[in-house]
Amino acid sequence: MMNGIINIYKEKGFTSFDVVAKLRGILKTRKIGHTGTLDPDAEGVLPVCIGKATKICELLTDKTKEYEAVMLLGRTTDTQDVTGETLTQQEVRCSAKEVEKAVLSFAGDYMQVPPMYSALKVDGRKLCDLARAGVTVERAARPVHIFSIEILSIELPRVRMRVCCSKGTYIRTLCQDVGEVLGCGACMESLLRTRVGEFALADAIKLSEVEAYVIAHRSDAAETEAMQLPFLQAVDTVFLKYESVTVDGQFRKYLYNGNRLRPEMFLEEYESMRMAPVRVYDDEGAFFGIYEYQAEKEDYKPLKVFK
Numbered sequence: 001m002m003n004g005i006i007n008i009y010k011e012k013g014f015t016s017f018d019v020v021a022k023l024r025g026i027l028k029t030r031k032i033g034h035t036g037t038l039d040p041d042a043e044g045v046l047p048v049c050i051g052k053a054t055k056i057c058e059l060l061t062d063k064t065k066e067y068e069a070v071m072l073l074g075r076t077t078d079t080q081d082v083t084g085e086t087l088t089q090q091e092v093r094c095s096a097k098e099v100e101k102a103v104l105s106f107a108g109d110y111m112q113v114p115p116m117y118s119a120l121k122v123d124g125r126k127l128c129d130l131a132r133a134g135v136t137v138e139r140a141a142r143p144v145h146i147f148s149i150e151i152l153s154i155e156l157p158r159v160r161m162r163v164c165c166s167k168g169t170y171i172r173t174l175c176q177d178v179g180e181v182l183g184c185g186a187c188m189e190s191l192l193r194t195r196v197g198e199f200a201l202a203d204a205i206k207l208s209e210v211e212a213y214v215i216a217h218r219s220d221a222a223e224t225e226a227m228q229l230p231f232l233q234a235v236d237t238v239f240l241k242y243e244s245v246t247v248d249g250q251f252r253k254y255l256y257n258g259n260r261l262r263p264e265m266f267l268e269e270y271e272s273m274r275m276a277p278v279r280v281y282d283d284e285g286a287f288f289g290i291y292e293y294q295a296e297k298e299d300y301k302p303l304k305v306f307k
Contacts, residue, residue: 001029001031001051001052002027002029002050002051002227002229002232003050003051003052003053003235003306004049004050004051004053004229004232004233004234004235005047005048005049005050005053005056005060005199005232005233005235005237005238006023006047006048006050006205006210006229006231006232006233007045007046007047007199007200007203007204007205007231007233008023008045008046008047008048008204008205008206008207008210009043009044009045009046009201009204009205009206010038010042010043010044010045010046010193011043011206011207012040012041012042012043013040013041014040014207015037015040016034016036016037016038016046017034019034019046019048019207020032020033020034020048022207022211023048023050023207023210026207026210026211026214027050027210027214029050029051031050031051031054032048032049032050032054033048033049033054033057034046034047034048034049034057035047035048035049035057035060035061035063035196036060036061036065036167036196037119038191038193039081039172039191041081041083041190041191042190042191042192042193043191043192043193044067044191044192044193044194044201044204045193045194045195045196045199045200045201045204046193046196046204047060047196047197047199050232052235052306052307053235053306055304055306056235056238056304059238059304060196060197060199060238061167062167063167063196063197063198064147064164064165064166064167064195064197065164065165065166065167065169065193065195065196065197066162066163066164066165066193066194066195067162067163067165067171067191067192067193067194068152068160068161068162068163068191068192068194069160069161069163069171069174069175069188069189069190069191069192070158070159070160070188070189070190070191071158071159071160071161071175071178071179071186071187071188071189072157072158072175072186072187072188072189073092073094073099073156073157073158073159073179073182073184073185073186074089074090074091074092074157074179074184074185074186075088075089075090075157075185075186075187076088076176076179076185076186076187077187078116078117079115079117079172079187080115080117080170080172080173080175080176080187080188081172081175081187081188081189081191082187082188082189084117084187088185090184090185091184092156092157092184093184094156094182094183094184096154096156098182099151099154099156099159099182100151100154102178102181102182103149103151103159103161103178104149104151105181106146106149106174106177106178107146107147107148107149108145108146109143109144109145110143110144110145110146111141111142111143111144112141112142112143112144112168112169112170112173112174112177113139113140113141113142113173114127114139114142114168114170114173115127115170115172115173116128116130116136116137116139120139122137122139127139142168144165144166144168144169145165145166145169146163146164146165146166146169146174147164147165147166148162148163148164149161149162149163149164150162150163158189162194164195171188171191172187172188172191175187175188176188197238198237198238198240205231210229210231213229213230213231214227214229234287235287235306236279236287239277239279239290240279242276242277242278242279242290243270243272243273243276243278243279244278244279244280244281245266245267245268245273245278245279245280245281246266246267246268246280246281246282246283246285247261247265247266247267247280247281247282247283247288248265248266248267248283249282249283251265252282252283255280255282255288256282256307258302258305260294260297260299260300260301260302261280261291261299261300262298262299262300263298263299263300267283273293274293274295275293276292277290277291277292277303278290278291278292278293278300280300286307287306288305288306288307289302289303289304289305289306289307290302290303290304291303
């Protein structure tokens with residue numbers, strides 16, 4: 001089975017679901033999941049998990065994300081971006097200095113109200129579906145964190161900025177909130193996601209490139225899952241911040257039966273193994289999963305297993 005992660009460059013016009021559906025057809029495999037929704041008009045990094053890697057979709061969704069966005073001052077819309085219906089329009093009288101101060105004031109912790117046009121659910125229904133039906137519901141503000149905001153250019157009424165933020169942050173809403181601080185309103189004109197955790201824009205590949213490679217290297221559909229894809233990243237690349245350990249061959253059965261592992265079952269032994277999760281490999285170098293030391297039992301408990 002094909003297992004791993006493809007760093008897809010989602011182009012404008014595609015939904016995240018479209019990307020997954022298209023890849024299912026290209027790769028002839030059904031077990032695929034994306035790691036965080038991007039709006040159809042947004043573009044950029046969308047890691048897609050395949051096979052056993054789908055077990056880490058949630059982990060990747062939680063990763064820090066980086067965006068480049070263009071904020072348009074002087075206009076507000078019902079969707080908080082330029083695709084929506086205009087609610088207010090006014091002249092922008094603030095200075096570049098005032099814009100910079102307002103934008104940078106959002107760095108750090110920030111309580112953000114999710115937009116109605118979002119995939120969040122209320123009573124089992126997506127907010128965006130309710131919004132399209134003309135229904136508006138109360139949404140509680142949620143804590144998000146802006147690690148950094150860098151203004152790349154100011155050409156009023158447009159402001160281009162780079163934002164590094166926590167999961168659950170809506171850049172559309174950030175733009176609107178900046179506009180409220182300035183008193184002129186604002187919406188998002190464009191959005192490019194440049195990073196999701198370890199996955200960067202420079203390494204992303206378009207769907208058309210994936211399809212072209214598969215067509216060029218596949219003799220028939222039955223061979224697709226056995227194909228070696230140079231852009232398919234191994235599951236363990238997501239966990240490189242953790243130390244790696246190898247289970248002694250004589251204890252392989254404990255590993256493959258999903259048992260907890262004792263320190264003496266590893267070929268390596270160092271103090272940091274007990275301070276953070278570790279990547280566990282069998283004696284042939286195959287990645288098995290992530291384990292964590294449990295002091296009360298003096299052994300290692302599996303957190304995520306990929307075999």
